[in-house]
Amino acid sequence: MSRKKIAAANWKMNTTVEEGVALYDALNSQTLDQGTDVVICVPATHLYAIAQKNEGKSIHLGAQNFYPAEKGAFTGELSPAMLQSVGVSHVIIGHSERRQYFSESNTFLAEKLKMALSKNLTPIFCCGEALEIRKAGDQEAFVLNQLTESFADFSDEDLSQIVIAYEPIWAIGTGETASPVQAQEMHLAIRNFLKKRCSEAIGEKIPILYGGSVKPANAKEIFGQPDVDGGLVGGASLDAESFAQIVNSFS
Numbered sequence: 001m002s003r004k005k006i007a008a009a010n011w012k013m014n015t016t017v018e019e020g021v022a023l024y025d026a027l028n029s030q031t032l033d034q035g036t037d038v039v040i041c042v043p044a045t046h047l048y049a050i051a052q053k054n055e056g057k058s059i060h061l062g063a064q065n066f067y068p069a070e071k072g073a074f075t076g077e078l079s080p081a082m083l084q085s086v087g088v089s090h091v092i093i094g095h096s097e098r099r100q101y102f103s104e105s106n107t108f109l110a111e112k113l114k115m116a117l118s119k120n121l122t123p124i125f126c127c128g129e130a131l132e133i134r135k136a137g138d139q140e141a142f143v144l145n146q147l148t149e150s151f152a153d154f155s156d157e158d159l160s161q162i163v164i165a166y167e168p169i170w171a172i173g174t175g176e177t178a179s180p181v182q183a184q185e186m187h188l189a190i191r192n193f194l195k196k197r198c199s200e201a202i203g204e205k206i207p208i209l210y211g212g213s214v215k216p217a218n219a220k221e222i223f224g225q226p227d228v229d230g231g232l233v234g235g236a237s238l239d240a241e242s243f244a245q246i247v248n249s250f251s
């Protein structure tokens with residue numbers, strides 16, 4: 001079975017609205033391989049303006065965060081309905097920066113996952129180990145435990161709707177990339193976990209993206225690994241030409 005190929009941009013806390021709209025326009029003027037699903041996760045302040053321009057386009061709009069409640073007294077937070085009202089179809093859940101700086105636990109992430117799925121938002125669920133864990137050789141156990149804890153209460157059908165992103169923390173924004181072999185090893189471990197947890201067919205279907213210093217120069221080799229279905233791209237997505245090259249890196 002061939003899986004979806006996905007290139008997802010994570011602009012993080014970068015660009016003003018004006019700069020973000022210019023970046024969106026620049027990306028739109030690039031030739032993007034129609035066989036790749038392109039998702040851009042932009043700052044929440046940019047969504048409305050970009051959604052206006054994105055009508056009828058094939059680029060999917062993603063949000064970097066949301067709060068798992070319908071509405072109410074959650075000062076500063078955004079609900080799924082708010083995001084959907086500005087055209088959001090994808091949400092990042094469990095990024096290591098949210099886990100680290102905002103103390104988002106596996107249990108809280110499970111709540112976000114439940115809410116996203118119930119609203120038909122496609123979750124891009126991130127996992128990944130810190131450098132000490134890799135140095136100790138415990139990376140697989142650690143990552144599979146993140147997934148086990150957050151996925152505990154979900155049906156196979158629920159899990160079949162998600163996208164996973166493996167992002168080793170030591171490779172995020174550092175210029176240090178996991179080698180294609182290291183990426184493939186972890187992606188295969190995650191896929192085998194999914195096959196056991198759900199079914200052979202669902203494990204085969206769920207796209208697993210790699211994230212961590214993906215650039216035009218390394219994307220082709222990483223995406224060429226059998227269990228790597230694309231990338232979640234930070235730094236290199238802030239340049240339209242670089243991101244377009246990454247989108248076009250599937251052979």
Ligand code: PGA
Pocket residue numbers: 010167171172173174211212213214232233234235236
């Ligand atoms: P990076 O970020 O590409 O800048 O390493 C990836 C991410 O954190 O999603």
